[in-house]
Amino acid sequence: MTAAALIAILVGMALLLLRAFIGPTLYDRILAVNSFGTKTVLALGLLGFVMERPEFLDIAITYALINFVSTIAILKFFRYRSFQVPLVRRGQGGNADG
Amino acid sequence: MHSMFNGDFGIILVNIFLLAMLFAAAVAIARMRSLFAIVMLSGIYSLVSAAWYVAVDAVDVAFTEAAVGAGMSTVVLLGAMLLTSRTAKPEKPFSRLGPFLVCLATGAALIYATVDLPALGDATSAANTGVGYTYLQVAWFDTAIPNVVTPVLASYRGFDTLGETTVVFTAGLAVALLLGFGERSLAERIRNEGRSGDERRSKKASAASDEDPS
Numbered sequence: 001m002t003a004a005a006l007i008a009i010l011v012g013m014a015l016l017l018l019r020a021f022i023g024p025t026l027y028d029r030i031l032a033v034n035s036f037g038t039k040t041v042l043a044l045g046l047l048g049f050v051m052e053r054p055e056f057l058d059i060a061i062t063y064a065l066i067n068f069v070s071t072i073a074i075l076k077f078f079r080y081r082s083f084q085v086p087l088v089r090r091g092q093g094g095n096a097d098g
Numbered sequence: 099m100h101s102m103f104n105g106d107f108g109i110i111l112v113n114i115f116l117l118a119m120l121f122a123a124a125v126a127i128a129r130m131r132s133l134f135a136i137v138m139l140s141g142i143y144s145l146v147s148a149a150w151y152v153a154v155d156a157v158d159v160a161f162t163e164a165a166v167g168a169g170m171s172t173v174v175l176l177g178a179m180l181l182t183s184r185t186a187k188p189e190k191p192f193s194r195l196g197p198f199l200v201c202l203a204t205g206a207a208l209i210y211a212t213v214d215l216p217a218l219g220d221a222t223s224a225a226n227t228g229v230g231y232t233y234l235q236v237a238w239f240d241t242a243i244p245n246v247v248t249p250v251l252a253s254y255r256g257f258d259t260l261g262e263t264t265v266v267f268t269a270g271l272a273v274a275l276l277l278g279f280g281e282r283s284l285a286e287r288i289r290n291e292g293r294s295g296d297e298r299r300s301k302k303a304s305a306a307s308d309e310d311p312s
Contacts, residue, residue, distance in 0.1 A: 021122075026135075033142055053244075
């Protein structure tokens with residue numbers, strides 16, 4: 001049962017990798033990477049039970065935390081790209097105040 | 099201890115699958131021109147390799163790979179992309195024949211060097227005869243941690259690891275204090291100074307153009 005779930009998740013990882021390769025837009029790729037991180041967490045948890053070492057579950061939870069770092073970085077990246085003008089505007093506001 | 103080496107076929111298949119995904123991601127990274135897609139794929143590459151390290155029981159290496167590869171290097175690469183362009187320049191095929199040959203020769207030399215390596219689990223190898231054998235004998239009774247590398251790093255050499263962490267943390271803190279973050283950062287200050295200089299110059303120019311007719 002656990003092995004079947006692991007195989008299913010590995011197949012899902014392969015599909016997400018394919019989406020990251022051919023993804024026509026950037027958002028497909030971001031979604032692929034984010035889901036890939038989630039799939040890695042699940043695969044590690046299941047792998048711990050398949051290998052009869054359930055301690056891997058702790059590692060999987062830590063991976064979930066690490067996965068947020070890159071997601072937040074990507075979101076900030078897009079915020080800065082699209083908010084290039086507001087950044088300038090904020091600086092101008094500071095100059096007007098001072 | 100290693101179920102992978104006890105003939106557990108499923109785990110071997112999982113390893114092969116993960117390595118195949120690593121290979122596919124590496125080929126795609128080498129072929130792509132969109133830098134954003136390359137950053138995303140390098141994050142995937144780090145995640146897969148971290149999962150593979152866990153699958154072969156190298157948990158501490160996996161932690162490092164996940165934290166540095168999937169976490170920090172994505173941030174650093176995205177920050178570099180903010181400063182440069184979004185796409186790599188297209189290259190002519192076979193224009194990099196020299197580096198390719200160098201890589202091929204280095205890879206061949208490394209494969210040739212593996213011939214001299216002792217076999218896996220060889221009792222007479224250098225790693226198993228000296229102090230390493232003692233660690234293998236006493237590590238379980240001292241710490242009850244199944245992976246021998248982890249007690250050596252975190253218990254027997256605990257002060258060494260603590261010192262390394264202190265040095266790296268101090269260096270990171272010093273760099274962060276020098277460069278700063280957000281509005282007080284060095285990049286922001288340079289940007290503001292450049293803009294205020296531009297404004298002053300434009301004011302001067304407008305003042306000059308005002309003065310000229312009068």
